[in-house]
Amino acid sequence: MKMAVFLGCTVPVRNLSYELSAKRVAGELGLELVDIPDFSCCGYPVKSVHHETAYLLAARNLALAEERGLDICTLCSACTSVLTEVSRELATNEILLDETCKSLGMLGRQYSGKVKVKHFVRVLYEDIGLGTIEKAVKRPLDMFRIASHYGCHYLKPSKIYDGFDHPEAPESLDRLVAATGAFPVDYRTKKDCCGGAILGVDEETALSMARAKLDDISNRGADAINLICPFCSVMYGANQRKIGAGLNVKYDLPILYYPQILGLAMGISHEELGLMQNPIRPRALIAKIS
Amino acid sequence: MESVRRKDVPVVTVLDPKFKYEVAREPGGENIKYCFQCGTCTSGCKVAELDSKYNPRKIIRMVILGMRERVLSGDFIWLCATCYTCHERCPQDVRIPEVMNALKNIAVREGYIHPAFRAQAELIAGHGRLYEVDGFANEKRTDWGLTEIPQGCPEVAEIYGITGLHDLLSGGAGGKV
Secondary structure (H helix, E strand, O other), rough: OEEEEEEEOOHHOOOOOHHHHHHHHHHOOOEEEEEEEOOOOOOHHHHHHHHHHHHHHHHHHHHHHHOOEEEEOOOHHHHHHHHHHHHHHHHHHHHHHHHHHHHHHHOOOOOOOOOEEEEEEEEEEEEHHHHHHHHHHOOOOOOOOOOOOOOOOOOOOOOHHHOOOOOOOOOOHHHHHOOOEEEEEEEOOOOOOHHHHHHHOOOHHHHHHHHHHHHHHOOOOOOOOOOOHHHHHHHHHHHHHHHHHHHHOOOOOEEEHHHHHHHOOOOOOOOOHHHHHOOOHHHHOOOOOO | OOOOOOOOOOOOOOOOOHHHHHHHOOOOOOHHHHHHOOOOHHHHOHHHHOOOOOOOOHHHHHHOOOOOOOHHOOOOHHHHHOOOHHHOOOOOOOOOHHHHHHHHHHHHHHHHHHHHHHHHHHHHHEEEOOOOOOOOHHHHHHHOOOOOOOOOHHHHHHHHHHHHHHHHHOOOOOOOO
Protein backbone atom coordinates (compact mmCIF):
# COMPACT_ATOMS: atom_id res chain seq x y z
CA MET A 1 0.00 0.00 0.00
CA LYS A 2 1.33 3.41 -1.06
CA MET A 3 0.01 6.84 -0.06
CA ALA A 4 1.12 10.47 -0.17
CA VAL A 5 1.81 11.66 3.35
CA PHE A 6 0.37 15.11 4.08
CA LEU A 7 2.40 16.77 6.85
CA GLY A 8 0.60 20.12 7.02
CA CYS A 9 2.09 23.15 8.79
CA THR A 10 2.75 22.09 12.38
CA VAL A 11 4.11 18.53 12.12
CA PRO A 12 7.23 19.17 9.99
CA VAL A 13 8.39 22.02 12.25
CA ARG A 14 7.04 21.36 15.74
CA ASN A 15 6.26 17.62 15.92
CA LEU A 16 9.15 15.91 14.17
CA SER A 17 8.94 12.88 16.43
CA TYR A 18 5.35 12.31 15.29
CA GLU A 19 6.43 12.35 11.63
CA LEU A 20 9.50 10.23 12.33
CA SER A 21 7.62 7.55 14.25
CA ALA A 22 4.72 7.46 11.79
CA LYS A 23 7.07 6.90 8.86
CA ARG A 24 9.08 4.30 10.78
CA VAL A 25 6.04 2.29 11.85
CA ALA A 26 4.38 2.60 8.43
CA GLY A 27 7.49 1.16 6.79
CA GLU A 28 7.41 -1.86 9.11
CA LEU A 29 3.74 -2.49 8.34
CA GLY A 30 4.08 -2.28 4.56
CA LEU A 31 2.58 1.17 4.17
CA GLU A 32 4.78 3.27 1.91
CA LEU A 33 4.45 6.99 2.68
CA VAL A 34 5.58 9.26 -0.16
CA ASP A 35 6.58 12.88 0.54
CA ILE A 36 5.29 15.57 -1.83
CA PRO A 37 7.45 18.62 -1.04
CA ASP A 38 5.12 21.02 -2.91
CA PHE A 39 2.18 20.46 -0.55
CA SER A 40 1.17 23.68 1.20
CA CYS A 41 -1.10 24.46 4.14
CA CYS A 42 -4.28 22.36 3.85
CA GLY A 43 -6.54 25.43 3.93
CA TYR A 44 -8.15 24.88 7.33
CA PRO A 45 -6.81 28.05 9.04
CA VAL A 46 -8.19 30.24 6.22
CA LYS A 47 -11.63 28.61 6.12
CA SER A 48 -13.13 31.02 8.60
CA VAL A 49 -11.64 34.03 6.83
CA HIS A 50 -12.22 33.21 3.18
CA HIS A 51 -14.02 30.03 2.18
CA GLU A 52 -13.02 30.11 -1.46
CA THR A 53 -9.31 30.42 -0.66
CA ALA A 54 -9.42 27.52 1.79
CA TYR A 55 -11.21 25.46 -0.83
CA LEU A 56 -8.66 26.20 -3.52
CA LEU A 57 -5.71 25.52 -1.20
CA ALA A 58 -7.22 22.11 -0.40
CA ALA A 59 -7.99 21.41 -4.07
CA ARG A 60 -4.43 22.24 -5.12
CA ASN A 61 -3.07 19.78 -2.56
CA LEU A 62 -5.47 17.10 -3.82
CA ALA A 63 -4.33 17.85 -7.39
CA LEU A 64 -0.69 17.31 -6.41
CA ALA A 65 -1.52 13.87 -5.01
CA GLU A 66 -3.60 13.01 -8.09
CA GLU A 67 -0.68 13.93 -10.39
CA ARG A 68 1.23 11.10 -8.71
CA GLY A 69 -1.74 8.73 -8.64
CA LEU A 70 -1.80 8.59 -4.84
CA ASP A 71 -4.41 8.90 -2.10
CA ILE A 72 -3.55 11.10 0.88
CA CYS A 73 -2.62 9.98 4.38
CA THR A 74 -2.73 12.81 6.93
CA LEU A 75 -1.10 13.22 10.33
CA CYS A 76 -3.04 16.30 11.49
CA SER A 77 -6.73 16.00 12.25
CA ALA A 78 -7.64 19.50 11.02
CA CYS A 79 -5.92 18.80 7.68
CA THR A 80 -7.91 15.55 7.57
CA SER A 81 -11.22 17.35 7.92
CA VAL A 82 -10.74 20.07 5.33
CA LEU A 83 -9.08 17.80 2.75
CA THR A 84 -11.72 15.09 3.25
CA GLU A 85 -14.55 17.59 2.97
CA VAL A 86 -13.23 19.12 -0.24
CA SER A 87 -12.29 15.78 -1.81
CA ARG A 88 -15.78 14.42 -1.16
CA GLU A 89 -17.55 17.48 -2.51
CA LEU A 90 -15.41 17.57 -5.63
CA ALA A 91 -15.99 13.85 -6.21
CA THR A 92 -19.76 14.26 -6.19
CA ASN A 93 -20.51 17.81 -7.38
CA GLU A 94 -19.59 18.34 -11.03
CA ILE A 95 -20.49 22.03 -11.09
CA LEU A 96 -18.19 22.68 -8.16
CA LEU A 97 -15.47 20.57 -9.74
CA ASP A 98 -15.72 22.58 -12.99
CA GLU A 99 -15.45 25.87 -11.12
CA THR A 100 -12.53 24.65 -9.05
CA CYS A 101 -10.75 23.34 -12.16
CA LYS A 102 -11.01 26.76 -13.79
CA SER A 103 -9.13 28.29 -10.87
CA LEU A 104 -6.64 25.41 -10.70
CA GLY A 105 -6.06 25.92 -14.45
CA MET A 106 -4.73 29.41 -13.69
CA LEU A 107 -2.04 27.70 -11.62
CA GLY A 108 -1.38 25.24 -14.46
CA ARG A 109 -2.94 22.40 -12.49
CA GLN A 110 -5.91 20.13 -12.96
CA TYR A 111 -7.96 17.78 -10.84
CA SER A 112 -10.48 15.09 -11.74
CA GLY A 113 -11.83 14.29 -8.28
CA LYS A 114 -10.20 10.91 -7.62
CA VAL A 115 -8.14 11.42 -4.47
CA LYS A 116 -9.32 9.98 -1.15
CA VAL A 117 -8.09 11.21 2.21
CA LYS A 118 -7.57 9.30 5.45
CA HIS A 119 -5.94 10.02 8.76
CA PHE A 120 -2.86 7.86 9.37
CA VAL A 121 -4.46 6.27 12.43
CA ARG A 122 -7.62 5.46 10.50
CA VAL A 123 -5.44 3.77 7.87
CA LEU A 124 -3.92 1.66 10.65
CA TYR A 125 -7.36 0.87 12.06
CA GLU A 126 -9.19 0.13 8.81
CA ASP A 127 -6.65 -0.82 6.17
CA ILE A 128 -3.71 -2.35 8.05
CA GLY A 129 -6.12 -3.75 10.63
CA LEU A 130 -5.98 -4.64 14.31
CA GLY A 131 -5.08 -8.27 13.49
CA THR A 132 -1.91 -7.29 11.62
CA ILE A 133 -1.00 -4.79 14.33
CA GLU A 134 -1.41 -7.38 17.08
CA LYS A 135 0.82 -9.77 15.16
CA ALA A 136 3.49 -7.08 14.80
CA VAL A 137 3.69 -6.57 18.57
CA LYS A 138 6.92 -8.05 19.95
CA ARG A 139 7.02 -6.27 23.29
CA PRO A 140 3.50 -5.94 24.74
CA LEU A 141 3.18 -2.71 26.72
CA ASP A 142 1.18 -4.29 29.54
CA MET A 143 3.01 -2.14 32.10
CA PHE A 144 1.33 1.04 30.81
CA ARG A 145 -2.01 2.73 31.30
CA ILE A 146 -2.69 5.03 28.35
CA ALA A 147 -5.49 7.59 27.96
CA SER A 148 -6.41 8.41 24.38
CA HIS A 149 -7.43 11.89 23.30
CA TYR A 150 -9.48 11.59 20.12
CA GLY A 151 -9.70 15.31 19.44
CA CYS A 152 -12.37 16.69 17.18
CA HIS A 153 -11.59 16.56 13.50
CA TYR A 154 -10.47 12.93 13.48
CA LEU A 155 -14.12 11.97 14.13
CA LYS A 156 -16.27 14.98 13.26
CA PRO A 157 -18.22 15.96 11.29
CA SER A 158 -19.00 12.22 11.23
CA LYS A 159 -20.90 12.50 7.93
CA ILE A 160 -17.65 12.95 6.00
CA TYR A 161 -15.97 9.98 7.67
CA ASP A 162 -18.39 7.18 6.66
CA GLY A 163 -19.12 6.38 10.30
CA PHE A 164 -15.81 4.53 10.79
CA ASP A 165 -16.06 5.38 14.49
CA HIS A 166 -18.82 6.83 16.67
CA PRO A 167 -18.45 10.56 17.45
CA GLU A 168 -20.23 10.23 20.83
CA ALA A 169 -18.72 6.89 21.87
CA PRO A 170 -15.45 6.50 19.98
CA GLU A 171 -13.37 3.38 20.39
CA SER A 172 -10.84 3.17 17.54
CA LEU A 173 -7.94 4.69 19.52
CA ASP A 174 -8.67 2.64 22.62
CA ARG A 175 -8.73 -0.51 20.54
CA LEU A 176 -5.46 0.48 18.87
CA VAL A 177 -3.93 1.07 22.31
CA ALA A 178 -5.24 -2.28 23.53
CA ALA A 179 -3.67 -3.93 20.47
CA THR A 180 -0.24 -2.89 21.80
CA GLY A 181 -0.94 -4.62 25.10
CA ALA A 182 -1.32 -1.36 27.05
CA PHE A 183 -4.38 -0.70 29.20
CA PRO A 184 -6.72 1.87 27.59
CA VAL A 185 -7.79 4.30 30.32
CA ASP A 186 -11.36 5.52 30.19
CA TYR A 187 -12.09 9.00 31.55
CA ARG A 188 -14.96 11.45 31.83
CA THR A 189 -13.68 14.24 29.57
CA LYS A 190 -12.58 11.88 26.79
CA LYS A 191 -14.56 13.58 24.02
CA ASP A 192 -13.60 17.15 24.93
CA CYS A 193 -11.78 19.50 22.58
CA CYS A 194 -8.20 20.64 23.35
CA GLY A 195 -9.12 24.29 22.73
CA GLY A 196 -6.31 24.78 20.22
CA ALA A 197 -8.45 26.51 17.61
CA ILE A 198 -9.11 29.51 19.87
CA LEU A 199 -5.66 29.78 21.46
CA GLY A 200 -5.03 32.99 19.52
CA VAL A 201 -8.47 34.45 20.30
CA ASP A 202 -8.95 33.74 23.99
CA GLU A 203 -5.90 32.12 25.54
CA GLU A 204 -7.40 31.82 29.00
CA THR A 205 -10.41 29.84 27.78
CA ALA A 206 -8.29 27.70 25.46
CA LEU A 207 -5.85 26.77 28.22
CA SER A 208 -8.71 26.09 30.65
CA MET A 209 -10.17 23.66 28.13
CA ALA A 210 -6.85 21.80 27.92
CA ARG A 211 -6.44 21.92 31.69
CA ALA A 212 -9.71 20.10 32.39
CA LYS A 213 -8.45 17.09 30.50
CA LEU A 214 -4.95 17.19 32.02
CA ASP A 215 -6.54 17.12 35.48
CA ASP A 216 -8.89 14.32 34.58
CA ILE A 217 -6.26 12.09 32.98
CA SER A 218 -3.70 12.73 35.74
CA ASN A 219 -6.28 11.77 38.37
CA ARG A 220 -6.97 8.52 36.55
CA GLY A 221 -3.34 7.52 37.00
CA ALA A 222 -2.45 7.27 33.32
CA ASP A 223 1.21 6.89 32.33
CA ALA A 224 0.69 8.94 29.17
CA ILE A 225 -1.82 10.61 26.92
CA ASN A 226 -2.11 9.24 23.39
CA LEU A 227 -2.34 11.95 20.73
CA ILE A 228 -2.90 11.87 16.99
CA CYS A 229 -2.96 15.58 16.13
CA PRO A 230 -0.09 18.10 16.25
CA PHE A 231 -2.22 20.94 17.51
CA CYS A 232 -3.61 18.90 20.38
CA SER A 233 0.06 18.26 21.14
CA VAL A 234 0.73 22.00 21.29
CA MET A 235 -2.06 22.28 23.89
CA TYR A 236 -1.29 19.24 26.08
CA GLY A 237 2.46 19.07 25.50
CA ALA A 238 4.05 22.41 24.65
CA ASN A 239 1.59 24.31 26.89
CA GLN A 240 1.50 21.80 29.76
CA ARG A 241 3.99 23.70 31.92
CA LYS A 242 2.32 27.02 31.21
CA ILE A 243 -1.05 25.63 32.30
CA GLY A 244 0.51 24.17 35.44
CA ALA A 245 2.44 27.36 36.27
CA GLY A 246 -0.75 29.43 36.23
CA LEU A 247 -2.25 27.11 38.84
CA ASN A 248 0.83 26.26 40.87
CA VAL A 249 0.41 22.66 39.81
CA LYS A 250 3.16 20.59 38.30
CA TYR A 251 1.74 18.25 35.72
CA ASP A 252 3.97 15.44 34.59
CA LEU A 253 1.89 13.75 31.97
CA PRO A 254 3.95 12.55 29.00
CA ILE A 255 2.31 12.90 25.64
CA LEU A 256 2.90 10.14 23.11
CA TYR A 257 1.86 9.98 19.49
CA TYR A 258 0.12 6.75 18.60
CA PRO A 259 2.87 5.57 16.19
CA GLN A 260 5.35 5.95 19.07
CA ILE A 261 3.23 3.69 21.28
CA LEU A 262 2.87 1.18 18.48
CA GLY A 263 6.57 1.46 17.61
CA LEU A 264 7.61 0.70 21.20
CA ALA A 265 5.35 -2.36 21.19
CA MET A 266 6.88 -3.47 17.90
CA GLY A 267 10.27 -3.48 19.58
CA ILE A 268 11.62 -0.30 17.97
CA SER A 269 13.96 1.68 20.23
CA HIS A 270 12.75 4.89 21.84
CA GLU A 271 15.59 6.78 20.12
CA GLU A 272 14.35 5.77 16.68
CA LEU A 273 10.85 6.92 17.64
CA GLY A 274 12.10 10.26 18.98
CA LEU A 275 10.51 9.87 22.42
CA MET A 276 12.98 12.21 24.11
CA GLN A 277 12.18 14.87 21.54
CA ASN A 278 8.54 15.08 22.63
CA PRO A 279 7.45 18.27 24.39
CA ILE A 280 7.28 16.42 27.74
CA ARG A 281 10.25 14.05 28.05
CA PRO A 282 8.87 10.66 29.09
CA ARG A 283 11.85 9.65 31.27
CA ALA A 284 9.92 7.49 33.73
CA LEU A 285 8.15 5.74 30.91
CA ILE A 286 11.39 4.94 29.11
CA ALA A 287 12.94 3.69 32.35
CA LYS A 288 9.96 1.39 32.88
CA ILE A 289 10.28 -0.19 29.45
CA SER A 290 14.06 -0.68 29.42
CA MET B 1 -11.74 45.36 15.23
CA GLU B 2 -14.59 47.06 17.03
CA SER B 3 -15.42 45.84 20.47
CA VAL B 4 -18.85 44.52 21.33
CA ARG B 5 -21.31 47.25 22.35
CA ARG B 6 -21.16 47.98 26.04
CA LYS B 7 -23.95 46.43 28.05
CA ASP B 8 -24.96 49.62 29.85
CA VAL B 9 -25.70 51.45 26.63
CA PRO B 10 -29.36 51.11 25.61
CA VAL B 11 -29.38 49.01 22.50
CA VAL B 12 -31.38 50.44 19.66
CA THR B 13 -29.96 48.41 16.86
CA VAL B 14 -31.12 48.94 13.33
CA LEU B 15 -32.42 45.55 12.33
CA ASP B 16 -31.79 44.06 8.93
CA PRO B 17 -34.53 41.47 8.38
CA LYS B 18 -32.75 40.17 5.28
CA PHE B 19 -29.57 39.29 7.16
CA LYS B 20 -30.61 35.65 7.64
CA TYR B 21 -31.01 35.27 3.87
CA GLU B 22 -27.58 36.77 3.34
CA VAL B 23 -26.11 34.22 5.77
CA ALA B 24 -28.08 31.40 4.12
CA ARG B 25 -26.51 32.30 0.75
CA GLU B 26 -23.01 32.01 2.18
CA PRO B 27 -21.25 28.61 1.95
CA GLY B 28 -21.93 26.85 5.26
CA GLY B 29 -24.78 29.16 6.26
CA GLU B 30 -27.47 27.38 4.23
CA ASN B 31 -29.35 25.78 7.15
CA ILE B 32 -29.52 28.70 9.55
CA LYS B 33 -33.26 29.22 9.11
CA TYR B 34 -33.99 25.70 10.40
CA CYS B 35 -32.92 26.71 13.93
CA PHE B 36 -35.79 26.42 16.44
CA GLN B 37 -33.74 27.68 19.40
CA CYS B 38 -33.65 24.46 21.43
CA GLY B 39 -30.21 25.35 22.83
CA THR B 40 -28.66 21.90 22.35
CA CYS B 41 -25.62 23.64 20.84
CA THR B 42 -24.92 25.92 23.78
CA SER B 43 -25.63 23.30 26.42
CA GLY B 44 -22.90 21.02 25.07
CA CYS B 45 -20.43 23.76 24.17
CA LYS B 46 -17.13 23.67 26.09
CA VAL B 47 -16.28 27.25 25.14
CA ALA B 48 -19.69 28.54 26.30
CA GLU B 49 -19.17 26.70 29.60
CA LEU B 50 -16.02 28.75 30.28
CA ASP B 51 -16.72 32.01 28.48
CA SER B 52 -20.23 33.42 28.54
CA LYS B 53 -19.38 35.74 25.64
CA TYR B 54 -19.81 32.77 23.33
CA ASN B 55 -23.33 31.45 23.03
CA PRO B 56 -24.09 29.82 19.68
CA ARG B 57 -27.86 29.67 20.23
CA LYS B 58 -27.94 33.37 20.98
CA ILE B 59 -25.75 34.27 18.00
CA ILE B 60 -28.11 32.40 15.68
CA ARG B 61 -31.09 34.15 17.27
CA MET B 62 -29.40 37.51 16.71
CA VAL B 63 -28.85 36.64 13.04
CA ILE B 64 -32.48 35.61 12.58
CA LEU B 65 -33.62 38.84 14.26
CA GLY B 66 -31.42 40.77 11.85
CA MET B 67 -28.84 42.22 14.25
CA ARG B 68 -26.33 42.36 11.42
CA GLU B 69 -23.87 44.99 12.62
CA ARG B 70 -23.75 43.70 16.15
CA VAL B 71 -23.03 40.14 15.05
CA LEU B 72 -20.46 40.98 12.39
CA SER B 73 -18.54 43.45 14.53
CA GLY B 74 -18.56 41.26 17.63
CA ASP B 75 -15.50 39.32 18.71
CA PHE B 76 -17.74 36.47 19.92
CA ILE B 77 -18.15 34.94 16.44
CA TRP B 78 -14.40 34.20 16.46
CA LEU B 79 -14.68 32.08 19.62
CA CYS B 80 -16.05 28.88 18.05
CA ALA B 81 -13.40 26.17 18.59
CA THR B 82 -14.87 24.18 15.65
CA CYS B 83 -15.06 21.05 17.77
CA TYR B 84 -18.25 20.04 15.91
CA THR B 85 -19.98 18.74 19.05
CA CYS B 86 -23.03 20.94 18.33
CA HIS B 87 -22.84 20.01 14.65
CA GLU B 88 -23.28 16.33 15.57
CA ARG B 89 -26.10 16.97 18.04
CA CYS B 90 -28.21 19.67 16.39
CA PRO B 91 -31.68 18.18 15.73
CA GLN B 92 -32.23 20.63 12.87
CA ASP B 93 -28.90 20.09 11.12
CA VAL B 94 -28.08 23.79 11.32
CA ARG B 95 -24.36 22.93 11.05
CA ILE B 96 -23.41 25.62 13.57
CA PRO B 97 -19.59 25.67 13.12
CA GLU B 98 -20.19 26.19 9.39
CA VAL B 99 -22.68 28.98 10.17
CA MET B 100 -19.98 30.61 12.33
CA ASN B 101 -17.55 30.30 9.40
CA ALA B 102 -20.14 31.91 7.11
CA LEU B 103 -20.53 34.79 9.58
CA LYS B 104 -16.77 35.24 9.87
CA ASN B 105 -16.42 35.24 6.07
CA ILE B 106 -19.05 38.01 5.80
CA ALA B 107 -17.44 39.90 8.69
CA VAL B 108 -14.07 39.83 6.91
CA ARG B 109 -15.62 41.33 3.77
CA GLU B 110 -17.23 44.02 5.93
CA GLY B 111 -13.88 45.02 7.35
CA TYR B 112 -13.88 43.05 10.62
CA ILE B 113 -11.19 40.42 11.01
CA HIS B 114 -9.78 39.10 14.25
CA PRO B 115 -6.05 39.96 14.40
CA ALA B 116 -5.08 36.35 15.13
CA PHE B 117 -6.83 35.17 11.97
CA ARG B 118 -5.36 37.98 9.90
CA ALA B 119 -1.90 37.00 11.12
CA GLN B 120 -2.48 33.34 10.20
CA ALA B 121 -3.78 34.23 6.73
CA GLU B 122 -0.78 36.47 6.09
CA LEU B 123 1.73 33.88 7.29
CA ILE B 124 0.23 31.30 4.95
CA ALA B 125 0.35 33.73 2.02
CA GLY B 126 4.02 34.41 2.72
CA HIS B 127 5.35 30.94 3.52
CA GLY B 128 2.70 28.63 2.08
CA ARG B 129 2.36 27.35 5.64
CA LEU B 130 1.65 28.64 9.11
CA TYR B 131 5.29 28.23 10.10
CA GLU B 132 8.29 29.16 8.07
CA VAL B 133 10.47 26.15 7.32
CA ASP B 134 13.82 27.93 7.39
CA GLY B 135 17.34 26.62 6.92
CA PHE B 136 17.64 25.74 10.59
CA ALA B 137 14.41 23.71 10.55
CA ASN B 138 15.51 21.90 7.41
CA GLU B 139 18.92 21.16 8.88
CA LYS B 140 17.21 19.51 11.84
CA ARG B 141 14.96 17.56 9.48
CA THR B 142 17.95 16.30 7.50
CA ASP B 143 19.72 15.28 10.72
CA TRP B 144 16.68 13.19 11.58
CA GLY B 145 16.65 11.56 8.14
CA LEU B 146 13.54 13.46 7.07
CA THR B 147 13.13 15.13 3.68
CA GLU B 148 13.75 18.83 3.26
CA ILE B 149 10.78 21.10 2.75
CA PRO B 150 10.92 23.95 0.22
CA GLN B 151 10.98 27.41 1.77
CA GLY B 152 7.84 29.16 0.59
CA CYS B 153 5.22 28.15 -1.94
CA PRO B 154 4.55 30.89 -4.53
CA GLU B 155 1.37 29.19 -5.78
CA VAL B 156 -0.31 29.96 -2.47
CA ALA B 157 0.14 33.71 -2.99
CA GLU B 158 -1.23 33.19 -6.53
CA ILE B 159 -4.31 31.54 -5.02
CA TYR B 160 -4.84 34.56 -2.76
CA GLY B 161 -4.71 36.68 -5.92
CA ILE B 162 -7.19 34.51 -7.82
CA THR B 163 -9.76 34.40 -5.02
CA GLY B 164 -9.46 38.06 -4.06
CA LEU B 165 -8.20 37.39 -0.53
CA HIS B 166 -5.01 39.27 -1.29
CA ASP B 167 -7.01 42.42 -2.12
CA LEU B 168 -9.22 41.94 0.93
CA LEU B 169 -6.23 41.74 3.27
CA SER B 170 -4.38 44.63 1.67
CA GLY B 171 -7.44 46.85 1.61
CA GLY B 172 -7.20 47.37 -2.15
CA ALA B 173 -9.88 46.75 -4.83
CA GLY B 174 -12.83 47.06 -2.55
CA GLY B 175 -11.17 45.28 0.35
CA LYS B 176 -12.11 46.88 3.65
CA VAL B 177 -10.18 44.78 6.15
